[in-house]
Amino acid sequence: METVPNAVTEAVREVVAEHARLSVDAATLADEASLYDAGMTSHASVNVMLALEDRFDVEFPDELLKREVFESIASISGAIAQLDAEAA
């Protein structure tokens, strides 16, 4: 599996901190920790998705609009890396 650059992971963490409405500090979350367990609601995941698209200048295609993609900072970072690779 391709290693996601730390810069991407940290940028995702910043977006999550600002838009996911977590009940805990995003800075304390492990990369693999469940954002849903940390308090992200289904609608908050919409805000996270749109903010990620702005931050990384990507668009999540329909096939990536699934719960597991937005499950954790790691899974989101992996999806961003995949979209970047496909755009290259």
Place this chain on the structure above:
Amino acid sequence: MGGVPLRVGTDLVLATSVRESLATHGERYLERVYTSGEVADCRRGGEVDALALAARFAAKEAAMKALRVGGAAVPWTAIEVRRSADGHPELSLHGRAAELAEAAGIGELAVSLTHEEPYASAVVVAEIAPHQERVGGRR
């Protein structure tokens, strides 16, 4: 003999979260999440009613639970809530959502919306068509 097998889903949405989306992402948010018909149903005096949108988002999430989408990719616009001629909300499924419903043997779906600032909620009940599924074996 048992009754008709049913599935149910429910969801609760904060209108504040919808207002944040509208303020930050505007039309992009509307286009990604709602159909043009849903947005039209939520317009009040030229502006989009965030509480009404929140109820429709709750209905979409409730429908996904009733459909048991699990890990499947289902765009929010694949589930549509429209107001019927007599004023009742009606649910329509498109694309991937319709495929999942058919695979599960789901026939009729019913939806009910409610809202009181700052919350909106919805319940969706899905009927498994006869002879498509047994619940807990023979009764």
